Amino acid sequence: MSKLGSIGARLHRGEISYDFIGHRKLWYGISILITITAILGLTVRGLNMGIDFQGGAVFTTPKTSVSVAQAEDYARDASGHDAVVQKLGNDTLRIQIAGMDTQQSDEIKDKLAADFKVDSEKIAADLVGPSWGDQIANKAWQGLGIFMVLVVIYLAIAFEWRMAIAALVALIHDITITVGIYALVGFEVTPGTVIGLLTILGYSLYDTVVVFDSLKEQTKDLTKQTRFTYSDVANRSINSTLVRSINTTVVALLPVAGLLFIGGGVLGAGTLNDISLSLFVGLAAGAYSSIFIATPLVADLKEREPQMKALRKRVLAKRAQAATDEEIETSRPVADDSEDAAPAVVGPRNQPAARNRGRGRPSGKRR
Template sequence: MSKLGNLGARLHRGEVSYDFIGHRKLWYGISILITITAIVGLAVRGLNMGIEFQGGAVFTTPKGMNVSVTQAEEYAKDASGHPAIVQKLGDGSMRIQIAGIETNKSDQVKQTLAKDLSIDPEKLAADLVGPSWGEQIASKAWQGLAIFMVLVVIYLAIAFEWRMAIAALVALIHDITITTGIYALVGFEVTPGTVIGLLTILGYSLYDTVVVFDSLKEQTKDITKQTRFTYSDIANQSINGTLVRSINTTVVALLPVAGLLFIGGGFLGAGTLNDISLSLFVGLAAGAYSSIFIATPLVADLKEREPQMKALRKRVLAKRAQAAAEEELAENRSVAADEPEDAAAAVVGPRGQSASRSRGRGRASGKRR
């Protein structure tokens, strides 16, 4: 951890850095590939909408049922004509969820299901959700998401600028598409908990993005008054300066969510945790990725198209080319200055005398032969 902290300090001071902006086309390509995969998953498999969104009935059995989950699913399907989702609860009871059945047929399904399960129909609790109510919930969820997006864009445009607002919006759409695509590919049920998790990770994604944007805004206040860095250079410094912080916060947030998803939902079999934990896990990871590899590079691309930034870039590149030429000229002069000294050392003897005068030295007479 101390090494990671030292690395973070060196990244913040600019002693070491990685060229995120320079490799932005690679990140764009990876993001487009992942997004296309998610869209294909949505188009081919679709979302497994929960009973709250499409209507149906939920039956809860008494405690201590000796029927297996598979057998209960078969009973529920035979009784209703629709696929059923059965979950065994901790007290030994079962939660049988049947989507798509009409409310007026629920009593008949209840009677048949109770008979197959060999229990008293009065002990089989039933909760009904009408199709119109489910459609209303789905509509409200989409409306809430749209309002959230609009408010985010307005706030970022006021607090920062419209280019940053657009970049953040693109990153949010990227995160939503990937998360919903993963749901379609995995086949997990979409419930109100999923919507809550989705809105939560969007806020977290914006948190990471705003941290980088705030650093970028602070460092580019008087950017046109200098000729050392382009806008892309400073954007890259902002990413590197907040990189370790983003990694630390993401890892800390992912650990408990991973516990819910893999241990609670997978190992312990608490399937009710999957709907919210998967959206949180995928969304947190996608949000951290998009804030670094999509939002900030996209802002740099948009800003570099401004006339002022184009002129700044020309001045910076011209100054760097001049400095490189002067450095190369100084190296050539240094090499040229060293060559006569080496040649003189080859023909000059001790004490500055010529080599011909010192040829007789070291002999007994000291004379030439």
């Protein structure tokens, strides 16, 4: 840990650094590839919407030894539709069947009770109408849209419009990747998923704003010097906050990983699974976009300004002149004083007599 702290201090002081801005085309390419894959997953497979969005029935069985695969067969035979079955932590099963009305729900409940060999009253049944799911989806989209608008306005006022655009692109990048992974792996989208998606936007903005704040502070009066370009300062801002971003992301991911792999995987808590998966993927994508997407994009936008173009020309010209001077200095021959050097004086040196010494005195001596 002390070594990591030492590296962080050296990065903050600028003693060591990695050229994130110089390799921005690589990061853009990786993000474009991941985003295209996510969009293809959404187009081809689509999202596995839960019954909260499309309506249906949820049945919760008492403690049973029936396997998940066998329960899926029972539910398919009883309803004629595919069912989503989750095993909960107390050895109970949660069976979701989409597109059911009240009468069908009662019939399926009786058939499941017979298959599980339990009393019908011991199986809990909840019916969700499709209008409820549509209302949830509309509210989620409205909340996302309002959030995006407020973020752009705030960043444009607190920083500048280029940083607002870069942060917006990073947020869209994070949401697209997270939703695309849901589509590719087939995880069910529930209200918990929506909560997780809205939550990760704040975490993603946190790292982005930290870098932007450092960049804003270091670029004051930037055009009055000729040592650094805007991209140089942007790269230094990323390096100076890199360890902080890594630490905050790791600290945030650890409890989320606990919810995902222990709460969801071991205990079988479906709600925890829905929220923690979106948080885990979104936090990782947000940390990546803050470092590799948002700040390089700001540098690209700023370098298009006439003032920054002129600054870059001056900086490059000064660096070229410095390189030329260094090359001339290193190629200058060293004088060989073995033959041409004047011979060294051996013995006492004869000092010249002082002018007017002893003038006016008979003996020539000082009094």
